[in-house]
Amino acid sequence: MSTYRFLPTLSEEELRARQLEGLQWTVKHALANSPHYRARLGEAGVQAGDIRSLDDLRRLPFTSVSDLRDGYPLPLLSVPEEQVVRIHASSGTTGKRKVLAYTQRDIDVWKHMFARCYETAGLTTLDRVQICVGYGLWTAGAGFQLGCEHFGAMALPIGPGNMDMQLQILTDLGATCLCATASMALLMGEEVEKAGLRDRVKLRKCIFGSETHSPTMRKAFEEKLGLEDSFDITGLTELYGPGAGLECAAHEGIHYWADLYIVEILDPETLEPVEPGEVGEMVVTSLQKEAAPLIRYRTRDLTRLLPGDCPCGITLPRHDKILGRSDDMIIFRGVNIYPGQIAAVLEPFADVSSEYQIALSRREGRDFMTVRVERAAGADPANDENLAQAVGHSMHKSLMARATVEIVNPGELPRSFGKTKRVLDDRNRE
Numbered sequence: 001m002s003t004y005r006f007l008p009t010l011s012e013e014e015l016r017a018r019q020l021e022g023l024q025w026t027v028k029h030a031l032a033n034s035p036h037y038r039a040r041l042g043e044a045g046v047q048a049g050d051i052r053s054l055d056d057l058r059r060l061p062f063t064s065v066s067d068l069r070d071g072y073p074l075p076l077l078s079v080p081e082e083q084v085v086r087i088h089a090s091s092g093t094t095g096k097r098k099v100l101a102y103t104q105r106d107i108d109v110w111k112h113m114f115a116r117c118y119e120t121a122g123l124t125t126l127d128r129v130q131i132c133v134g135y136g137l138w139t140a141g142a143g144f145q146l147g148c149e150h151f152g153a154m155a156l157p158i159g160p161g162n163m164d165m166q167l168q169i170l171t172d173l174g175a176t177c178l179c180a181t182a183s184m185a186l187l188m189g190e191e192v193e194k195a196g197l198r199d200r201v202k203l204r205k206c207i208f209g210s211e212t213h214s215p216t217m218r219k220a221f222e223e224k225l226g227l228e229d230s231f232d233i234t235g236l237t238e239l240y241g242p243g244a245g246l247e248c249a250a251h252e253g254i255h256y257w258a259d260l261y262i263v264e265i266l267d268p269e270t271l272e273p274v275e276p277g278e279v280g281e282m283v284v285t286s287l288q289k290e291a292a293p294l295i296r297y298r299t300r301d302l303t304r305l306l307p308g309d310c311p312c313g314i315t316l317p318r319h320d321k322i323l324g325r326s327d328d329m330i331i332f333r334g335v336n337i338y339p340g341q342i343a344a345v346l347e348p349f350a351d352v353s354s355e356y357q358i359a360l361s362r363r364e365g366r367d368f369m370t371v372r373v374e375r376a377a378g379a380d381p382a383n384d385e386n387l388a389q390a391v392g393h394s395m396h397k398s399l400m401a402r403a404t405v406e407i408v409n410p411g412e413l414p415r416s417f418g419k420t421k422r423v424l425d426d427r428n429r430e
């Protein structure tokens with residue numbers, strides 16, 4: 001018997017039955033109540049009774065961020081307004097915000113998802129959870145707090161910034177779990193160190209998310225805050241908010257709540273499924289969402305499914321951490337490559353820095369890739385040739401693509417305050 005309060009223990013068969021039931025309900029609900037989906041599903045020739053197996057998911061049309069923009073301010077709305085109890089929004093990268101509506105049942109499902117996160121992280125009702133993420137229109141603060149209270153731990157809702165208050169609450173109330181971005185956790189670790197408060201801090205765990213982080217950064221805040229463990233959280237506003245999945249104590253990927261939404265991993269170019277275990281774009285379909293259901297929503301996030309059972313004992317399936325955005329994909333000699341995969345190859349090499357640049361060229365109809373990597377400060381330039389060879393070998397092994405690796409001096413590659421341009425593609429110049 002399972003000892004979990006919030007995490008379900010489901011056989012593959014039970015999970016698939018729940019997914020089919022949820023998919024049938026979602027399509028029926030969207031057809032009956034959303035003019036947007038009724039038009040889209042109608043164009044695709046889909047009727048309410050057409051979903052007989054999970055394979056029928058592939059007959060459904062995709063939903064994308066432009067559908068949210070077109071439907072502004074309340075896109076995909078599928079319930080009468082009197083059933084909407086709340087909205088949240090996220091900043092759109094271009095123009096309008098993404099505004100999403102929630103019914104009371106949506107809020108209840110979300111807090112249940114979030115309670116699973118705290119359970120996966122091994123918290124108990126005696127934990128004190130310092131929540132240092134944005135409150136208000138954003139989903140983060142509301143989600144972390146709802147889930148914490150539903151789980152039964154003590155929420156210390158502070159929001160981001162305000163370091164003096166953070167340190168005071170941290171020490172006076174003895175917070176045991178920190179919820180923050182990786183950057184905020186690192187900053188707090190540095191402040192704790194500076195103020196000499198380490199002995200008065202009782203933190204054991206940190207749940208962090210919303211931005212990419214490197215293993216080095218994670219190790220730094222774990223050490224500075226004296227943590228036993230930390231956990232990467234996933235989620236997006238379109239799919240309730242954060243809390244859609246959590247890394248488990250075995251640290252072998254992220255368990256996601258597959259009884260509440262279906263994940264497909266598709267090639268972002270062809271929109272066909274990738275081979276099992278390969279990286280592609282995560283496309284999600286909600287199974288219980290009322291106010292704004294998602295049917296095959298293209299998240300643009302890249303990850304891969306992790307097959308097999310997890311040693312932690314949780315039976316819900318896993319995907320890898322988010323590896324980047326599909327907009328950044330390169331197609332090289334028929335292989336899809338993402339800049340984040342190159343970064344992952346470089347990570348174990350102590351003699352290179354985190355900075356790299358990918359240059360693509362074409363000679364006589366054949367594509368070539370050069371990866372320029374900075375030597376780490378203090379590493380011996382005499383070793384460059386060996387280092388280049390080792391990096392190239394590792395790249396070939398994990399990406400199935402041959403690249404020429406050039407080691408350059410520390411600080412030689414361009415820097416940026418925003419998003420660093422890592423790919424120079426000259427293949428279509430002539």
Ligand code: ZN
Nearest residue numbers: 248250310312
């Ligand atoms: Zn696990």
